[in-house]
Amino acid sequence: MNPFREDLATRTAPDPCTIVIFGATGDLTHRKLIPGLYNLLHDGELPPTTRIVAFARREKTDEGFRQELEESNKKYSRQSHNDRLWQTFSQQIEYHQSTFEDKEGFSRLADRLKAYREKDGTVGNVLFYLSTAPDYFDDILIALKESGLAKAPKNAWARVIVEKPFGTDLPTAQHLNQVVNDTFEEADTYRIDHYLGKETAQNIMVLRFANAIFEPLWNNQHIDHIQITCAENMGMTGGRGAYYDTAGALRDMVQNHLLQLVSLIAMEPPADLSADGVRDAKVNVFKSLRHWVGAEEVGKNVVRAQYTAGSVDGIDAVGYRQEDRVPEDSKTEAYVALRCFVDSWRWDGVPFYIRVGKQLPKKATEISIHFNEAPSVLFHKSANQQVRKNVLVIRIQPDEGVSLRMLSKVPGPAVRMEPVKMDFRYKTSFGKASPEAYERLILDAMAGDATLFARRDEVEHAWRFIDEIEKAWHQSDSPPPVAEYPAGSWGPKEADTLLEQDGRVWRRL
């Protein structure tokens, strides 16, 4: 251990390593990974001798590729682009041309890594980042195994970061997990869900477990229901329809990001803050999710929908089926609303309502905790029924923060009550911009901290829940219908009915 590090450490120190990005000419690398690594260097967080190998198919020179990255770094970096720093940083990036199917390309990669070890005198830690379509994961992982690259040299580690989607259903996820775990130990596998890297998601645990006032109320005795909304005011621009139509909102957003938020809200206090302590607590939530089985149950609890033509942000918008690269007869949902139950002692009878969709009026991801009403004996006539409940809102993005709605007396001779809002906003209280989720997550993987990554069992349990719904939609004789909503509205009427049946309404955002 470096003695000078001991009292400087504010977090587990990342180890020096080489990061091999598969699919490095892709969008994710340009927009997130390289700017993320650059920002880590900018903040002095990147350990010395960190090198980056960019693995992709097209013919490119190191210099040419670095220039491309420089352009995108100027555009996407959180902190200003500094030529001198970029110069140092980019010299550590080398382009490795090969296809994923080419064995010889992987053996050249092994030679390259060996040469780095000798030149830098490093032990040879390697972080493989699979930033490609999932169709290639098998090829890459098998090639890593066969070429011996997945086995770290003595005293070193070899880890893999896997990008979403982790499969398209339980069997494909299990297959993927099998292939990953045939090549890497589970402890060396980091399934990235960038929602978990967001400050606001990390703050959920702090809010719940570091404040004494919330946890005693955090159960079915005091909470009426919970809503999670993830709204986007975008359609299928930039050709994203091609991928999106094969996935749909349920698989693209609910299976991973939104169920992860449910698990953070619903989990019991973990035994400790270790990666497995936290993930054990989360996985218990996934295990307790009540499954909706069959077309009838799914029809009652889940609403799927597509947008029709409308208007968003003052601009005319086409319907989902008229979008670029979306088939005219597509049945893929661009919106889904569902009622879930976590069948545990704490949450018995408390519904979690989730809605997520494209072409909604605004972009916002928020969780709201709706508390029970106060006994109505004293003030029952004084407030409008809908606003009588206290609501705690956790805004995940944008405008990150937490607010609490409560009732207050309106000044005057009569007892009239109105809701008021106490609001904490990250931007006004902490001027400093939060690091990007990817920065935090890459650093965690380099430090061997998997707390903010999804474990195999979390992913598989989530798929079990999702698969039953997909099955009812696509494999039953009388599948629940695909509802419609005009682009720019807050979703289909059927979603409103879902809550009305329970005597509730969606929160107005």
Next chain:
Amino acid sequence: MSALGQPVEIAEIDSALRALWEEDNAATRASLTNFAIYSECDDCLEANTDVIAGITREHACRAILIASRPDAPKRSVKAWITAHCQLSGGQKSVCSEQVTFDLGQPSASLIRNIVFAHLDSDLPLVLWWQGAFTPVFDDRLYSLIDRLLIDSSTWENPAKEFETLATARDDSTSRFLLYDLTWSRLLPYRLATAGLFDHPAAASALSKVSALTITHPKNSRTEAAFLLAWLTTRSSWDASSCKASIKEDEKNEMTVHFTTPEGALTVTPTRDDGFLKSTVTLGRLTAEQIYPAGPSDTASIVARQLQSGGAHADYFETIVPHALKIIAT
């Protein structure tokens, strides 16, 4: 109206502040702390106002600025209020308020009362005591402080001031965390120096260091002494195997230089562009790394310190006594 804002009567401060906020509907008032600065310097008010404006960019607070002039020809009390507003998200302005006091021949009790009377309730109190301690710094004051900022490199007699601090810290009524801005300023150097030994090939070089020299600009002898004290206390060198020293540099730069039988490890500032360069040259191996040199303006250093929080580990018990010895030689 001066940079200090609008003059007010002491008794009117609270109502004037309320009026200030009611005037401007677009502004959001935000506060994470009470941030007070106490100084006995005659012409520091405007400079300190600039510092507070800088701090509020990243750290919303209620700022209380006190300039005390014990040698003023007569007793006087003047006060001003102002707001520092920053645009957030391009539209709404987020504002921190500042109350400024200029006190001629003040009594210790007046100063304490002024701090106590203008705190934003329930929020922690950060007090930056500029310069040497005076009798105002007594238990009734320091028992209220959550974090105390000092800047030991500005002290003429560090040993005496640290003794005052030790007494305050030992007092059972005190609970403040202590931050020395001199130490905060060294953080980039400490990170870059630690980074030298992160290099796998350099780890074993640590036990073979035969000389360690820190050069420093003319006015940074205290900083250099702290850095040397930190390096020597954290490593296990003894004086006979490793010659460790600080010396003034004619180029006015702070550099760290380790000598070993196989080569050298150095940290030097880069020219003009705000980075530190660490270089490891051991046998055939040469490796360089760039680190941010961190901000050089006081406001950013204070803001960074407030943001990172935590106690300065080991600083008071271990580093300070060692540094004082180095300064005394």
